[in-house]
Amino acid sequence: MKAAKILLASVIAVLPLQTAVASELSGGEVKELIAGKTVRLDTPLGIKLPLRYRTDGAVAGDISGFSMASMFAPKEEGRWWVDGQRLCQQWPTWYKGRTFCFTIKKLDGNRISWQRDDGATGTAVISGAAQ
Secondary structure (H helix, E strand, O other): OHHHHHHHHHHHHHHHHHHHOOOEOOHHHHHHHHOOEEEEEEOOOOOEEEEEEOOOOEEEEEOOOOHHHHHOOOEEEEEEEEEOOEEEEEOOOHHHHOOEEEEEEEOOOOEEEEEEOOOOEEEEEEEEEOO
8 A cells, every 4th residue: 555655646746747848749730739820939139029820821921010120121922831740931032032941849828839840849838820
């Protein structure tokens, strides 16, 4: 009986740790999570940059309301797709048209973390339908 109580206490103590660890999403999970949604990327400046991932594979970005917009085309529409377990996207002029792919991990609630294939990392919040 004492051994069972110790085992139960050990399992209960480990459960919060297991739920706090984010795991990579499968390709199907990434598509289900992103398609038709708006993803607001957290930026180092504290601004949330909205990207709208439509179900037809188009992704729209609008940075016209940010001061950094002068460095890029303020609005652009690119393409997104899932390759294996990664979310990939390409913009016509943003990032010089380079394709980037991201590993996505689900965090708490509607938050995700991402790691781009060049090593950049960040977090984002996913909200309702892409407009």
